[in-house]
Amino acid sequence: xxxxxxxxxxxxxxxxxxxxxxxxxxxxxxxxxxxxxxxxxxxxxxxxxxxxxxxxxxxxxxxxxxxxxxxxxxxxxxxxxxxxxxxxxxxxxxxxxxxxxxxxxxxxxxxxxxxxxxxxxxxxxxxxxxxxxxxxxxxxxxxxxxxxxxxxxxxxxxxxxxxxxxxxxxxxxxxxxxxxxxxxxxxxxxxxxxxxxxxxxxxxxxxxxxxxxxxxxxxxxxxxxxxxxxxxxxxxxxxxxxxxxxxxxxxxxxxxxxxxxxxxxxxxxx
Numbered sequence: 001x002x003x004x005x006x007x008x009x010x011x012x013x014x015x016x017x018x019x020x021x022x023x024x025x026x027x028x029x030x031x032x033x034x035x036x037x038x039x040x041x042x043x044x045x046x047x048x049x050x051x052x053x054x055x056x057x058x059x060x061x062x063x064x065x066x067x068x069x070x071x072x073x074x075x076x077x078x079x080x081x082x083x084x085x086x087x088x089x090x091x092x093x094x095x096x097x098x099x100x101x102x103x104x105x106x107x108x109x110x111x112x113x114x115x116x117x118x119x120x121x122x123x124x125x126x127x128x129x130x131x132x133x134x135x136x137x138x139x140x141x142x143x144x145x146x147x148x149x150x151x152x153x154x155x156x157x158x159x160x161x162x163x164x165x166x167x168x169x170x171x172x173x174x175x176x177x178x179x180x181x182x183x184x185x186x187x188x189x190x191x192x193x194x195x196x197x198x199x200x201x202x203x204x205x206x207x208x209x210x211x212x213x214x215x216x217x218x219x220x221x222x223x224x225x226x227x228x229x230x231x232x233x234x235x236x237x238x239x240x241x242x243x244x245x246x247x248x249x250x251x252x253x254x255x256x257x258x259x260x261x262x263x264x265x266x267x268x269x270x
Contacts, residue, residue: 022070030070034062038084045087056084075104079111086118092210092234094118099206099237099268106146123213123233128253142193154190157183204239207250207267209260216258220247227258240267 022030041055063081066072082097098115105111141150161183168176209232216227241257242249248262 022066027066027070027072030062030066034059034066034080037062038080041084041087053088056087059084060088073104075101075108075111077101079105079108079114082118083114086114090210090234091118091121092208092236093266095122095235095237096208096210096266096268099208102146103269104146104148118235122235124236126236126253141189142196147194147197150190150193154187154194157186157190161187200239204241204251205267205269207238207240207248207265209234209236209238209265211264214260214264216250216260218259220244220249220259224259227256232258232260238265 037055037059041052041059044052044055060081063077063084067077067081078097078101082094082101085091085097086094095115095118098111098118101108101111102115145153161180164176164179164183167173168180211234213231213233215231217224218227236252238250238252240248241251243262246262247259248265249257249259250265251257
């Protein structure tokens, strides 16, 4: 995904009402500055890594200003934020932003490759539960198709269902009967997928460790014993299962649970 694509996408996908916080002129200015800093960083990657890192950090500041003060929420913005973080060596926030981008453009091949590459750079190697792997294979539509796309398919199928049902009142056609059944099945499948998403987000939202390392503990205080021999490192993914003052109880991809300070991680969306 090029930065020119980001310039277009961020301009057209800012939610209604967000412009009150960051006007169009300011939005375009931040986008232009981000593009300039990112490209300058790429030019200096080989010859002057420290200066390149400073330019990537500058690009990140502009990208995040667009998201926070401009209210923009779209795949290209988060994708390029992830790219900039990765080039600074911040694997945790790179994965965090790639996962945010995946909510909007899960099937983008470049995004998938970059996310997988960043995951391979993590210090921790935590295997996904076998049951989860089976679910992801069987229910690939749920895991591989972005929520917005599933919502559009559901809306189209649901509308087709009622249109076909209305026509059925006037026309006795076997084709209409088949269309009604097919639309009903598609509607039910995608509605169920959306409901599962909503339940998961509300009960156990996804997150990523962003601290360089953090000790997982058996309780919500530093006085508790560590849960593991080694600390968790940046980029480790989890689901949040409980919140207490300053602490999160998280479930890792292998099903193990532990407590970490909430400042050591961020949620994909809170």
